[in-house]
């Protein structure tokens with residue numbers, strides 16, 4: 001909704017107290033001055049601004065501030081005594097709402113407002129109106145700048161920079177568009193602040209600015225929420241195997257970047273499978289591949305820490321993810337939150353309901369990657385066709401993939417993969433998970449190091465012999481997982 005129109009409607013409705021929570025006071029004053037000026041001449045009302053330092057001052061015509069009206073109770077007494085129609089914008093009045101005298105005065109003004117056509121507009125960054133005043137008030141939410149407005153703000157910041165420095169801001173067109181897109185969800189002030197941070201360090205907008213901007217945006221938006229921002233993204237090159245998953249994502253990458261009109265954008269996928277085979281890694285890689293920030297939502301914390309307010313917390317977290325869009329929302333171990341337990345008096349049912357509704361309705365700005373180990377605890381509604389775009393099953397790696405995973409992990413530790421007999425190693429590690437292969441590389445390296453050697457094929461073979469892989473220790477679980485996945489999931493590899 002357009003804030004201008006909302007404000008005009010609220011002022012015309014003659015609600016006596018209007019609450020505006022914003023950090024962008026200057027913009028609000030501009031807006032209300034404009035709305036009042038454009039009103040019908042017959043309805044004209046004078047417009048005042050009050051601050052505790054300057055007192056009361058006309059905004060619709062240039063007049064000096066009335067300093068004698070600076071104390072909060074004094075200005076309210078003054079307003080109460082005035083009979084002419086007027087709009088009073090009180091900036092940062094929130095600390096004075098603790099005083100019962102002020103509350104009473106506000107109530108007096110509000111009750112008589114209908115007669116005298118007076119509106120009080122309280123503008124603060126955050127404002128808790130006392131309960132007795134709530135029925136006399138309405139809240140106005142300022143709309144956030146849209147894409148064109150954000151482009152204008154960024155251009156304005158670039159112009160400012162150019163005025164103070166020789167030359168123009170160098171902007172990589174693709175990075176500029178991404179920057180404008182990533183600044184969504186912020187108010188004008190936030191957009192301007194982050195654009196300035198991106199431009200002012202080097203007079204350029206490049207891809208390297210984007211991670212910083214996203215991080216700063218997350219910090220601006222995250223007010224003690226449930227989401228955590230994951231800095232550590234992965235790339236497909238870090239993931240051995242899982243080729244079907246990679247192809248699937250690659251095919252959707254373009255659509256996700258710019259959804260063609262009329263096509264439902266992909267909303268998300270579920271990765272179920274054997275422990276330690278790369279589900280979490282694949283979730284990180286998804287964000288890396290899509291070039292989006294990764295937010296992690298911890299369902300276990302949602303339940304444990306916020307007992308009794310689980311649903312509200314979930315709604316807030318999902319809303320926040322939408323503000324961070326485009327992003328990847330990673331819900332690790334989703335079964336922990338949504339398991340169908342009877343013991344929690346229906347909370348998990350309701351949470352599941354809220355989550356599914358949101359998943360179906362959100363417009364594709366948030367791409368969800370959910371991961372699950374204990375598939376038996378997943379509620380059937382969640383895995384029914386059409387909820388997620390695809391359900392992938394991540395199984396133990398095959399021989400070829402084991403070779404790739406070993407290669408990835410020796411290379412990561414700055415060793416030359418060619419000095420290992422990867423084929424022999426792959427064959428000798430039947431039944432090992434990716435995590436176990438990585439563990440063998442780490443343990444082997446320590447053993448070699450202790451003996452004054454560098455890691456070689458022999459050390460790794462020795463590590464394999466020492467390991468009883470999960471596929472053996474938990475063979476029944478793995479078999480049950482595979483049985484569950486059969487017919488429900490497509491293989492990720």
Ligand SMILES: Nc1ncnc2c1ncn2[C@@H]1O[C@H](COP(=O)(O)OP(=O)(O)OP(=O)(O)O)[C@@H](O)[C@H]1O
Pocket residue numbers: 238239240241242274275276277278279280281282371373405408433434435436438
């Ligand atoms: N396919 C793979 N390619 C490369 N490394 C892998 C692969 N699978 C697992 N690993 C290594 O093992 C580590 C653990 O894997 P990850 O946490 O992704 O598994 P998971 O399936 O999420 O396990 P869990 O069920 O325990 O959460 C990874 O950080 C990575 O280093």
Ligand SMILES: [Mg+2]
Pocket residue numbers: 279280281332371
């Ligand atoms: Mg995991």
